[in-house]
Amino acid sequence: MERYKSSIPTCLYKLGFIAVILCVPYIIRNLYYLHLINLIGIYCLVVIGLNILTGYTGQISMGQAGFFAVGAYTSALLMMKLGLSFWVATLIAAVVAAVLGIIIAIPALRLTGPYLVMATVGFGEIIRLILVNWVPVTRGAAGLTAIPAPSLFGFRIISEKSFFYLIYIVVALGILIAVRISNSKIGRTFIAIREDELAAKSMGVPTNTYKVSAFAISAIYAGIAGSMFGCFSGVASPDAFTFNDSVGFLCMSIIGGSRSIYGAFIGSVTLTFVSELLRFMQLYRLIIYGAILLLTAILMPQGLSGMGPVFRKFSHRWKGKRRLHGNIQHSQRKER
Amino acid sequence: MDHGEQPILELRNISKRFGGLKALEEINISIETGTVHGIIGPNGAGKSTLFNVITGLLRPNSGEILLKGNPLSHIPPHRRIPLGLARTFQNIRLFKNMTVEDNVLVGQHVHTPTLILSIICGTRPAIEWENKAKESANTCLRRVGLESMKSQFARNLSYGEQKLVEFARALATEPELILLDEPAAGMNAEEKAGLLKIISKLRDDRYTVVLIEHDMRLVMEICDQITVLNHGKKIAEGEPQIVRNHPDVITAYLGKGSNAYAGTR
Structure with missing residues (x-):
């Protein structure tokens, strides 16, 4: 495939991009901003999974906070009670989340549209209620505290700066894998199921297997993100994994563009900063979310990531009409 | 036509009911390899239901479907594709x-x-x-x-x-067998001519084509065999010339007392 062959300039761009990312913690010295950036990375992982499930496969989930919570609690408990290392605990957390994803997917196979949404909302609530009520294990509403920090070759990842590298390496891997999946036969099959499940079945696609896998993939992403979130914030309590958080993930997915993997990053950046900016008017935050969602649905149904061609068109118009034609052809070729 | 060869698709006594409505009643059809087989009939005759039963989207109430001699009844729709069955x-x-x-x-x-x-x-x-x-x-x-x-x-x-x-x-x-559900509907004359060419090319390449179609000129031109359904029953079968002049077919399409028109169609 041509897309894996990149010419020298694009290679330089990529290296430069990576270099800039690596420098971020040295450029942004303000710990509060760095904290936000780390949070964005964690949310981004959840939203990547959600995009594969909702944007690609067309199965809307409003229970993603449930998988997120399972990831956080599983790995925190494994580290605290069994003394496992962060890496092993995260791996197990991802597996547990995936199993739960498969379990929730099986009844969900029969549901579509609003009924599926209700089922996933129910799943999220069940998880939250278990966290609140299973006091001997989860310590109820108080939650788990003093979750140990991950360590790598004796180096403890505890500062914002070190967490930045941990989180963004995982995010980069997550994006890479998600992009490969979405560009492959698997991604194409997911989209086919979203577009017309019956037609996909009539082409020989085992639609149930694919729907269950989409749930499992989204759960794995949320589980790994949850595991990092637990260590990152040091605490895990039920009020960090509510229905509102699930809605927040879905908003990020929609605003960033649920049919694009990069949209997950754009969406989590946008919404995290918007919600921080609106901190002074906490009460009205949900109203503003609603307004943003409405505007997104009306003005840019593909989300911010779908605005690329529009921006490009404007910039070309600005640069002059003579080059317009060739450039658009070039950009289209690049997109393919 | 290859007589004596095993038919690629065989329907035996297929019945399908939707509540009280008998969509298909005791349908027997046998389709030879490498032929173009037309299925015609007025609206609501059960043609699309027949396709859905063959592809497995609907389960027949009784009867058996054999693809190259193998029963299909318990195979889910998506597993029928690798066996050589495709549809539009x-x-x-x-x-x-x-x-x-x-x-x-x-x-x-x-x-x-x-x-x-x-x-x-x-x-x-x-x-x-x-x-x-x-x-x-x-x-x-x-x-x-x-x-x-x-x-x-x-x-x-x-x-x-x-x-x-x-x-x-x-x-x-x-596929070896392609089911086309009204392929020419909504096409203009030029596109229909193109479709005709594609289908006859497929026949030359030993594909078997079953098509539901309302465009009689196209059906008569391309099909080797035609099955006529009406109210879920098979009322006629055979080569286009035979079906065209079959009194039951004329009655089904034009109503009773229309036999006088038989020659002009």
Whole structure:
């Protein structure tokens, strides 16, 4: 495939991009901003999974906070009670989340549209209620505290700066894998199921297997993100994994563009900063979310990531009409 | 026609009821390999139901379906594709927000392995399979004459072109038997002529085609055998000439007392 062959300039761009990312913690010295950036990375992982499930496969989930919570609690408990290392605990957390994803997917196979949404909302609530009520294990509403920090070759990842590298390496891997999946036969099959499940079945696609896998993939992403979130914030309590958080993930997915993997990053950046900016008017935050969602649905149904061609068109118009034609052809070729 | 050879598809006493409505009643059809078989009948005769029963989207109340002599009854719809059965839909069911090429590539699904690890690691096998699938998809698109449209979104094509994309997608499953549900509906004269050519080319290549169609001129021209359904029952079967003059068929289409028109049709 041509897309894996990149010419020298694009290679330089990529290296430069990576270099800039690596420098971020040295450029942004303000710990509060760095904290936000780390949070964005964690949310981004959840939203990547959600995009594969909702944007690609067309199965809307409003229970993603449930998988997120399972990831956080599983790995925190494994580290605290069994003394496992962060890496092993995260791996197990991802597996547990995936199993739960498969379990929730099986009844969900029969549901579509609003009924599926209700089922996933129910799943999220069940998880939250278990966290609140299973006091001997989860310590109820108080939650788990003093979750140990991950360590790598004796180096403890505890500062914002070190967490930045941990989180963004995982995010980069997550994006890479998600992009490969979405560009492959698997991604194409997911989209086919979203577009017309019956037609996909009539082409020989085992639609149930694919729907269950989409749930499992989204759960794995949320589980790994949850595991990092637990260590990152040091605490895990039920009020960090509510229905509102699930809605927040879905908003990020929609605003960033649920049919694009990069949209997950754009969406989590946008919404995290918007919600921080609106901190002074906490009460009205949900109203503003609603307004943003409405505007997104009306003005840019593909989300911010779908605005690329529009921006490009404007910039070309600005640069002059003579080059317009060739450039658009070039950009289209690049997109393919 | 190859008499004596095992029929590619055999329906034995197929019945399907929707509540009190008998959509199909004791249908027996046998389709020979390498022929074009037409299924005609007035609206509501049970033609599309028959297709849905063959492809497994509906389960018959009784009767047996044999594909190359093997019973299909307990095989779920998606497992019937690798056995060589493909279909198109009466009202187009394309993946509208995918490109034409991707639509056809989905048809290739059962013929390319899903190498998860190779896909995640971006290694050679997955890429090679993908290229192979693209090649076959392009062959299918060339067959229906839409190769130049492959990077267009399916939703942007004209109705007739979309029908052809569906056709190409069905071909991409590498079938032996293709079920076409009203392939010519909504096509103009030129497109119909093109369709005719594609179908007869398929017959030359030993594909078996079953088609539901309302355009009598097309049916009479292309079909080797025709089955006429009315109210879920088979009322006539045979070569176009025989069916055309069958009194029951004329009654079904034109009503009683129309036999006088038989010669003029």
